Amino acid sequence: MLRFRNWALGELEVAVCNALWDQGESDVRGMYELVGRPRGITSNTIQSAMERMYRKGVLQRRKVSHAFVYEPAMSRAEFAAGVLEGVSAALGQAGAQPLMAAFVERAEQADPATLDQLEALLRQARERREP
Numbered sequence: 001m002l003r004f005r006n007w008a009l010g011e012l013e014v015a016v017c018n019a020l021w022d023q024g025e026s027d028v029r030g031m032y033e034l035v036g037r038p039r040g041i042t043s044n045t046i047q048s049a050m051e052r053m054y055r056k057g058v059l060q061r062r063k064v065s066h067a068f069v070y071e072p073a074m075s076r077a078e079f080a081a082g083v084l085e086g087v088s089a090a091l092g093q094a095g096a097q098p099l100m101a102a103f104v105e106r107a108e109q110a111d112p113a114t115l116d117q118l119e120a121l122l123r124q125a126r127e128r129r130e131p
Helices: 011-022 028-039 041-055 076-091 093-110 112-129
Strands: 059-064 067-072
Touching: 011 028, 011 041, 011 067, 028 067, 041 059, 041 067, 059 076, 076 093, 093 112
Parallel strands: none
Antiparallel strands: 059 067
16 A cells, blocks of 8 residues: 655646646656746756655656656556545544545535545445445
8 A cells, every 4th residue: 555644745746747647757858848838947847846756756767868757656546545545644533534524525516526426436335345
């Protein structure tokens, strides 16, 4: 199980992750064009962010010619599960109910389809638990 208790992602890091989850992989130059330039962020800042994310274990990389090509170290779902696990662990047993209530409230605010998806996921979870 992935654990995410001791780190958080900033706004730029989240943008890089989302771009990589959508696109699959990129070098710093490509990520600069996709994420940095539109935000007025330098290529060096993108490179620093991607290096930090690599050291955190959020990204993997491999050397291609003279540059690193980065890709996510986990799927969006794995990342979300890990973040949720970290928050749950930080809140402890007493925090389980408020955490679930906040999650449901967020789903309600999104749109009716999101709440329907949550209900379907709960049904599937119950079906998996039944003998």
